[in-house]
Amino acid sequence: MLTDADFDKSQAVADDVVLTVDNLSIDFNLRTHVLHAARDVSFELKRGKTLCLVGESGSGKSVTARTLLRIIDKNGAITSGRIILRGDRTETDIVKLDERSRELLSIRGGRIGLIFQEPMSSLSPVHTIGSQIVEALRLHQAMDKRQARAATIELLRQVEIPNPETQIDRYTFEFSGGMRQRAMIAMSLACNPDILIADEPTTALDVTTQAEILDLIKRLQVSRGMAMLLITHDMGVVAEVADEVAVMRYGRIVEQGSVDEIFHDARHPYTQRLLASTVRLEQNPRAFTRPAEAAPAESQPVISVRNLSKFYGGGGKLFGGKSYAVRAVDDVSLDLQPGENLGIVGESGSGKTTLGRLILRTVEPTSGTITYNDRERRAVDVTGLSKHDLRAYHRDVRLVFQDPFASLNPRMTVKEVIGDPLFVAGLAKGAALERRVGELMELVGLDPQSMERYPHAFSGGQRQRIGIARALALDPRVVIADEATAALDVSIRAQILDLLLDIQKRMSLSFIFISHDISVVRYFCDRVVVMHRGKVVETGSAEQICTAPQEAYTQSLISAVPNPDPRNKRMLHRTRFTAEATP
Amino acid sequence: MTHVYAQGDGAAETGPAITPIKRTRGHETAVAGPWTLIWLKFIRHKVALVAGCIILVMILIGTFAEFLAPALPEASKPQFTYAPPQELLFFVTDPDGSSRFMPHVTGYKQEVDKASLRRIFTIDETKVVPIGFLVKGPKYKLWGLFAMDVHLIGPLKSSDTMYLLGTDKLGRDLLSRLIYGTRISMSIGLIGVTISLCLGVILGSISGFYGGWVDLAIQRLIEVISSMPTIPLWLGLAAAVPLTWSPLQVYFVITLIVSLFGWTGLAREVRGRFFALRSEDFVTAARLDGSTERRLIFRHILPSLTSHILAVVTLALPTMIVAETALSFLGIGLKAPVVSWGVLLQEALNVRTIATAPWLLVWPAGAVVLTVLAYNFLGDGLRDAADPYES
Numbered sequence: 012m013l014t015d016a017d018f019d020k021s022q023a024v025a026d027d028v029v030l031t032v033d034n035l036s037i038d039f040n041l042r043t044h045v046l047h048a049a050r051d052v053s054f055e056l057k058r059g060k061t062l063c064l065v066g067e068s069g070s071g072k073s074v075t076a077r078t079l080l081r082i083i084d085k086n087g088a089i090t091s092g093r094i095i096l097r098g099d100r101t102e103t104d105i106v107k108l109d110e111r112s113r114e115l116l117s118i119r120g121g122r123i124g125l126i127f128q129e130p131m132s133s134l135s136p137v138h139t140i141g142s143q144i145v146e147a148l149r150l151h152q153a154m155d156k157r158q159a160r161a162a163t164i165e166l167l168r169q170v171e172i173p174n175p176e177t178q179i180d181r182y183t184f185e186f187s188g189g190m191r192q193r194a195m196i197a198m199s200l201a202c203n204p205d206i207l208i209a210d211e212p213t214t215a216l217d218v219t220t221q222a223e224i225l226d227l228i229k230r231l232q233v234s235r236g237m238a239m240l241l242i243t244h245d246m247g248v249v250a251e252v253a254d255e256v257a258v259m260r261y262g263r264i265v266e267q268g269s270v271d272e273i274f275h276d277a278r279h280p281y282t283q284r285l286l287a288s289t290v291r292l293e294q295n296p297r298a299f300t301r302p303a304e305a306a307p308a309e310s311q312p313v314i315s316v317r318n319l320s321k322f323y324g325g326g327g328k329l330f331g332g333k334s335y336a337v338r339a340v341d342d343v344s345l346d347l348q349p350g351e352n353l354g355i356v357g358e359s360g361s362g363k364t365t366l367g368r369l370i371l372r373t374v375e376p377t378s379g380t381i382t383y384n385d386r387e388r389r390a391v392d393v394t395g396l397s398k399h400d401l402r403a404y405h406r407d408v409r410l411v412f413q414d415p416f417a418s419l420n421p422r423m424t425v426k427e428v429i430g431d432p433l434f435v436a437g438l439a440k441g442a443a444l445e446r447r448v449g450e451l452m453e454l455v456g457l458d459p460q461s462m463e464r465y466p467h468a469f470s471g472g473q474r475q476r477i478g479i480a481r482a483l484a485l486d487p488r489v490v491i492a493d494e495a496t497a498a499l500d501v502s503i504r505a506q507i508l509d510l511l512l513d514i515q516k517r518m519s520l521s522f523i524f525i526s527h528d529i530s531v532v533r534y535f536c537d538r539v540v541v542m543h544r545g546k547v548v549e550t551g552s553a554e555q556i557c558t559a560p561q562e563a564y565t566q567s568l569i570s571a572v573p574n575p576d577p578r579n580k581r582m583l584h585r586t587r588f589t590a591e592a593t594p
Numbered sequence: 595m596t597h598v599y600a601q602g603d604g605a606a607e608t609g610p611a612i613t614p615i616k617r618t619r620g621h622e623t624a625v626a627g628p629w630t631l632i633w634l635k636f637i638r639h640k641v642a643l644v645a646g647c648i649i650l651v652m653i654l655i656g657t658f659a660e661f662l663a664p665a666l667p668e669a670s671k672p673q674f675t676y677a678p679p680q681e682l683l684f685f686v687t688d689p690d691g692s693s694r695f696m697p698h699v700t701g702y703k704q705e706v707d708k709a710s711l712r713r714i715f716t717i718d719e720t721k722v723v724p725i726g727f728l729v730k731g732p733k734y735k736l737w738g739l740f741a742m743d744v745h746l747i748g749p750l751k752s753s754d755t756m757y758l759l760g761t762d763k764l765g766r767d768l769l770s771r772l773i774y775g776t777r778i779s780m781s782i783g784l785i786g787v788t789i790s791l792c793l794g795v796i797l798g799s800i801s802g803f804y805g806g807w808v809d810l811a812i813q814r815l816i817e818v819i820s821s822m823p824t825i826p827l828w829l830g831l832a833a834a835v836p837l838t839w840s841p842l843q844v845y846f847v848i849t850l851i852v853s854l855f856g857w858t859g860l861a862r863e864v865r866g867r868f869f870a871l872r873s874e875d876f877v878t879a880a881r882l883d884g885s886t887e888r889r890l891i892f893r894h895i896l897p898s899l900t901s902h903i904l905a906v907v908t909l910a911l912p913t914m915i916v917a918e919t920a921l922s923f924l925g926i927g928l929k930a931p932v933v934s935w936g937v938l939l940q941e942a943l944n945v946r947t948i949a950t951a952p953w954l955l956v957w958p959a960g961a962v963v964l965t966v967l968a969y970n971f972l973g974d975g976l977r978d979a980a981d982p983y984e985s
């Protein structure tokens with residue numbers, strides 16, 4: 012219980028503070044050690060204000076937020092600190108509440124709402140959207156069925172789901188990712204919470220959807236006067252929506268202040284580094300190192316793709332069904348010049364990954380041609396290659412994967428992983444193989460001493476370096492990087508991109524860089540191809556696409572990218588693009 | 595909110611704050627191979643560890659059956675039919691009241707019940723049969739090769755008898771028969787599973803790797819086989835074994851019959867894993883590295899499967915043992931003079947026997963239950979440890 016003295020003191024706290032976290036520490040009991048997931052974390056949430064908890068993976072930001080609702084894993088425990096929730100003349104210390112007490116249950120969902128990252132797994136697939144919200148209303152607000160249903164429709168309207176009267180009876184799998192997240196928001200708002208916790212609410216969404224969702228959350232928050240705790244790793248999102256920012260690292264808040272102070276007057280070196288690696292991605296280093304005439308038009312392209320298409324399904328008229336085909340890649344043509352970095356940008360489902368796989372022919376194209384000009388300047392028709400000749404092509408055109416965990420065989424040492432292509436091609440064996448692997452590891456900035464280790468001993472960024480070393484082992488001419496930096500933290504992302512650029516200076520390489528992240532493409536690429544629903548929408552230099560896009564879709568895409576500068580919020584006055592119905 | 599920040603450069607902190615509980619083995623796990631990781635994960639599963647020890651003991655008993663058994667399995671003494679178990683005692687009390695160490699069993703006093711014409715045994719405290727370890731006893735050939743006569747335990751005088759678990763209707767020592775039965779029952783499981791394993795892994799790999807119509811054909815075959823009711827089919831096949839065949843031939847045929855139906859589950863498991871692994875990034879990477887399909891299968895996919903296969907095999911073993919026991923119990927499996935747990939249980943078929951000599955049911959059945967449970971726990975532990983890379 013709080014003493015009177017405490018109460019008097021807290022009366023002095025400004026009225027708009029709804030939640031105070033005071034020196035909160037959380038420990039996790041792991042098998043071999045105790046992990047101090049949060050250490051002396053303190054912050055305040057104010058009515059109508061947004062606090063962004065920002066940090067890289069493993070910084071303890073999610074654990075801290077979940078502790079506010081006391082939903083931490085069994086092996087975790089609060090070791091010290093207080094979480095004071097303020098209501099009308101009442102104060103509750105959430106830390107002291109019993110795990111199963113009625114009071115805690117009424118706080119969860121009743122006074123504090125929570126939005127998760129993954130809208131698919133946080134909504135039940137076997138209940139309709141409506142019934143899940145109705146349940147929350149009936150539990151917390153003691154409404155009868157009719158009232159609850161009416162209230163649910165109203166909520167769905169507020170989160171801007173079109174036709175809420177019919178959508179209420181739909182199931183989650185009938186909704187797109189953005190719609191699901193809207194439904195999730197409606198659910199967390201059902202009981203008029205004072206505080207909304209959003210744990211990476213837009214990480215799983217496309218950039219344009221992200222802009223819409225953030226926009227919606229922000230408007231709802233202002234109109235309802237809620238306090239919001241937004242957890243994110245994206246400094247751009249922080250700049251767009253935050254009022255106050257707390258930067259977390261290794262369980263500690265290293266710096267907190269107003270959004271302007273953090274972005275323009277960062278004091279802690281970690282914050283400065285974090286901002287630097289974010290802002291750096293806003294420029295294109297290649298624009299300075301390599302003038303535009305570096306790619307002369309008369310030079311022969313390494314790879315040229317003509318009218319490439321891949322349809323899934325369709326033609327299945329056997330049972331008299333409709334011939335319905337998904338056009339994953341639809342009539343795409345592009346050229347890759349020697350030494351050029353070509354970016355392929357698009358949202359999920361735009362066909363960019365399929366295009367990469369088609370160029371490698373791990374997926375067979377439906378129609379179109381791919382021509383590869385080999386080292387002797389002979390034109391090779393990739394689409395007609397036999398299995399045997401394809402192997403030679405795969406030596407010159409290599410792939411770097413998105414997931415640094417799944418792409419390395421966990422049962423092979425790093426030496427075996429990097430050396431495998433060399434060994435298979437019969438290029439090196441024994442001591443020579445070991446020497447070459449050592450060179451490659453040095454090239455990607457890894458210690459050759461660690462080549463006997465297994466991949467599980469490396470961090471995500473280091474693993475991605477191993478993957479890059481494997482791709483470079485055969486001295487390729489083209490490297491296709493499929494979302495190669497998407498799974499990495501922002502500071503590591505910049506390091507990997509710099510590594511690739513550095514390697515490119517030493518070896519004559521071209522990159523095809525597939526990404527959904529426009530800032531990464533802008534940093535890395537000379538030319539950019541924008542894809543939308545399998546089609547190429549626009550092609551141009553990276554600078555032109557990012558600063559002066561011509562097509563409506565590109566404009567909406569670029570303007571939806573959060574700008575990591577709170578003084579220049581780009582997202583709020585973005586251009587919108589409503590795609591015409593697919594033909 | 596006021597602008598606050600931690601003083602000093604946090605660069606000194608290179609990782610999350612931890613307090614070690616145990617001696618950390620960071621470097622060791624970094625270079626530890628997959629099998630080391632599986633072992634580290636497995637030994638955390640204490641029940642499985644105990645189960646593994648039990649299995650190991652069982653296998654050792656089976657291996658050194660001749661040495662461990664106090665008597666030969668066929669040696670019968672008509673005067674000791676249905677003799678109850680004797681208790682192994684370590685101290686004797688001399689007439690002067692002092693006790694000294696001497697392992698022994700007490701003898702029987704027997705009288706014949708005139709009404710039922712049955713022998714009734716009662717323990718006779720005064721008759722002491724001294725017992726020794728590593729004593730000379732009946733001659734045998736270890737593994738049919740080395741002529742020996744040393745037994746781990748037995749009566750010091752070869753004319754004495756010792757029945758620690760009692761005897762059967764012909765006056766044969768149940769303990770000895772149980773030990774010999776362990777050899778047959780354990781080996782029939784191991785051999786049967788080996789055959790199943792070869793069939794299952796080969797067909798499962800082909801099915802999972804190539805997919806398409808090959809997969810379709812193999813899967814339909816599996817479905818046909820697993821849809822057959824097993825007991826009648828076993829009965830039919832076992833009945834077809836000619837009576838003139840030697841017990842050893844029958845033994846191998848029964849093993850084959852049992853394993854022919856055991857491979858289907860294994861093949862499905864392997865196929866499923868192949869499907870999952872085939873689309874893994876690291877397999878695609880190996881393909882793009884130029885690996886041939888053989889290398890893909892043997893260098894990349896199968897090593898990831900071995901631990902899973904091991905777990906599935908361990909779980910398949912008890913079904914083999916139970917199948918053999920069931921067949922022998924029904925009288926169509928192994929036949930005397932071969933001794934297996936099923937053959938032993940066959941003697942406990944009628945209620946009267948169980949009433950007079952319950953040990954004939956308890957010990958063989960107990961051995962089957964213990965082994966099956968131990969294999970199941972071991973298999974569970976292995977399955978949990980099989981993928982050390984899951985968090």
